[in-house]
Amino acid sequence: xxxxxxxxxxxxxxxxxxxxxxxxxxxxxxxxxxxxxxxxxxxxxxxxxxxxxxxxxxxxxxxxxxxxxxxxxxxxxxxxxxxxxxxxxxxxxxxxxxxxxxxxxxxxxxxxxxxxxxxxxxxxxxxxxxxxxxxxxxxxxxxxxxxxxxxxxxxxxxxxxxxxxxxxxxxxxxxxxxxxxxxxxxxxxxxxxxxxxxxxxxxxxxxxxxxxxxxxxxxxxxxxxxxxxxxxxxxxxxxxxxxxxxxxxxxxxxxxxxxxxxxxxxxxxxxxxxxxxxxxx
Amino acid sequence: xxxxxxxxxxxxxxxxxxxxxxxxxxxxxxxxxxxxxxxxxxxxxxxxxxxxxxxxxxxxxxxxxxxxxxxxxxxxxxxxxxxxxxxxxxxxxxxxxxxxxxxxxxxxxxxxxxxxxxxxxxxxxxxxxxxxxxxxxxxxxxxxxxxxxxxxxxxxxxxxxxxxxxxxxxxxxxxxxxxxxxxxxxxxxxxxxxxxxxxxxxxxxxxxxxxxxxxxxxxxxxxxxxxxxxxxxxxxxxxxxxxxxxxxxxxxxxxxxxxxxxxxxxxxxxxxxxxxxxxxxxx
Numbered sequence: 001x002x003x004x005x006x007x008x009x010x011x012x013x014x015x016x017x018x019x020x021x022x023x024x025x026x027x028x029x030x031x032x033x034x035x036x037x038x039x040x041x042x043x044x045x046x047x048x049x050x051x052x053x054x055x056x057x058x059x060x061x062x063x064x065x066x067x068x069x070x071x072x073x074x075x076x077x078x079x080x081x082x083x084x085x086x087x088x089x090x091x092x093x094x095x096x097x098x099x100x101x102x103x104x105x106x107x108x109x110x111x112x113x114x115x116x117x118x119x120x121x122x123x124x125x126x127x128x129x130x131x132x133x134x135x136x137x138x139x140x141x142x143x144x145x146x147x148x149x150x151x152x153x154x155x156x157x158x159x160x161x162x163x164x165x166x167x168x169x170x171x172x173x174x175x176x177x178x179x180x181x182x183x184x185x186x187x188x189x190x191x192x193x194x195x196x197x198x199x200x201x202x203x204x205x206x207x208x209x210x211x212x213x214x215x216x217x218x219x220x221x222x223x224x225x226x227x228x229x230x231x232x233x234x235x236x237x238x239x240x241x242x243x244x245x246x247x248x249x250x251x252x253x254x255x256x257x258x259x260x261x262x263x264x265x266x267x268x269x270x271x272x273x274x275x276x277x278x279x280x281x
Numbered sequence: 282x283x284x285x286x287x288x289x290x291x292x293x294x295x296x297x298x299x300x301x302x303x304x305x306x307x308x309x310x311x312x313x314x315x316x317x318x319x320x321x322x323x324x325x326x327x328x329x330x331x332x333x334x335x336x337x338x339x340x341x342x343x344x345x346x347x348x349x350x351x352x353x354x355x356x357x358x359x360x361x362x363x364x365x366x367x368x369x370x371x372x373x374x375x376x377x378x379x380x381x382x383x384x385x386x387x388x389x390x391x392x393x394x395x396x397x398x399x400x401x402x403x404x405x406x407x408x409x410x411x412x413x414x415x416x417x418x419x420x421x422x423x424x425x426x427x428x429x430x431x432x433x434x435x436x437x438x439x440x441x442x443x444x445x446x447x448x449x450x451x452x453x454x455x456x457x458x459x460x461x462x463x464x465x466x467x468x469x470x471x472x473x474x475x476x477x478x479x480x481x482x483x484x485x486x487x488x489x490x491x492x493x494x495x496x497x498x499x500x501x502x503x504x505x506x507x508x509x510x511x512x513x514x515x516x517x518x519x520x521x522x523x524x525x526x527x528x529x530x531x532x533x534x535x536x537x538x539x540x541x542x543x544x545x546x547x548x549x550x551x552x553x554x555x556x557x558x559x560x561x562x563x564x
């Protein structure tokens with residue numbers, strides 16, 4: 001991987017409709033989203049697009065990582081994408097240019113909250129009930145997901161009895177009980193031990209690639225994990241008028257997507273990102 | 282000697298019972314050996330208790346008081362939870378916080394208006410006790426509701442839950458163990474207010490009236506016997522509340538079991554020290 005290939009798109013190209021649309025259908029279109037909290041401008045015309053990735057030999061969803069320094073407004077951006085907060089201006093559109101609706105987007109919060117009075121399985125079946133599944137269907141779905149996150153033996157445990165990595169996996173499973181095309185993860189790799197980190201990375205990848213239109217947006221500080229699992233990396237930088245996307249890295253164009261972060265090219269990109277991360281902090 | 286070192290695991294239930302029994306024996310010994318002659322002896326208290334039970338109607342008075350506290354507690358819980366849970370609606374929040382502030386009023390000045398409103402007797406005592414406990418329970422439960430992490434509510438919202446389901450799962454069910462704990466504390470407070478409330482209208486009886494009557498005649502052994510009965514019944518009610526919490530909130534038991542299973546903090550350090558202290562040839 002040479003330096004030229006690691007160069008991010010210019011700000012003009014990032015917001016260009018034509019340059020992105022040519023690659024595939026748009027699955028997430030964030031248009032000039034701004035947010036002010038009190039007297040502080042948090043987000044300043046944040047603008048990016050994610051497109052449907054296509055591979056001939058495999059069902060491929062999309063994974064985009066948003067990197068940025070602490071306090072840059074990454075979580076605020078996720079909350080806007082989830083429909084939990086409204087931006088001051090701008091809009092978030094899903095496939096077909098339709099607005100992304102609140103309660104139609106999955107989001108796993110940083111501390112992976114689960115209902116502590118319900119067992120692991122009950123947390124999953126409750127999500128099924130809310131989604132309108134009948135008792136049998138939600139039971140089967142819960143069992144299926146417990147197998148996917150390898151927690152069948154802990155189905156009857158309470159969240160307080162799980163490790164951080166296990167709670168994280170249950171929280172992700174809970175969000176995909178009902179089909180969600182857009183799943184948002186807030187710092188899913190923080191505070192996990194190396195083994196749990198690998199588990200969660202694998203789980204995120206598996207969830208993303210279960211359906212062609214599945215899109216996972218991850219906010220993280222972990223540059224290496226971002227390079228390992230993403231097809232798009234967005235770098236959010238602080239500016240005088242709030243944070244905005246300063247770099248966009250298309251790992252498919254670079255030829256290093258879906259390779260698990262292995263190889264010299266990935267290593268080179270990680271180094272570039274780490275340097276840019278420091279620059280924008 | 283982990284028993285005298287701070288921050289160590291609590292140990293087994295049996296060990297805790299032995300410790301408790303030891304401290305109780307020490308307290309009774311201190312009482313028996315006390316140089317203060319004004320204190321009745323344990324024997325005098327025991328015989329006073331027997332007299333009150335067989336001839337003084339202590340059992341009936343206890344029943345009267347327990348009934349009073351049960352009715353008052355039921356009303357308190359109903360009113361307080363309704364007010365505290367309603368505080369999630371911004372327009373109703375001032376109501377709960379306003380009622381909570383009334384805890385600084387005290388009951389003494391309220392006897393007259395409450396007597397006019399209720400006509401006195403049992404209803405007056407219920408009203409006073411309910412008022413006294415409600416102001417404190419609303420304070421405690423409103424704080425519990427305030428402290429529910431925003432992420433728990435948002436997590437349910439992104440699952441697609443309606444506001445009613447969010448309120449039920451996160452606010453009502455999710456805080457039930459802490460709410461029951463607050464009710465438990467409130468029960469203890471109500472129990473401690475009982476002598477004052479029952480003293481206001483002695484004609485209905487109750488252990489509060491019994492204590493005041495015995496106190497008036499300086500029957501200290503009888504007073505302490507009644508106090509002993511108050512303490513025992515209070516502890517039994519407290520224990521019953523604890524059992525109710527464990528039955529309704531089994532996750533609290535699971536968390537406690539896990540805490541008990543946590544190994545001693547110094548076990549790893551002892552192992553490390555043994556490695557460090559071992560002669561070089563051993564490594």
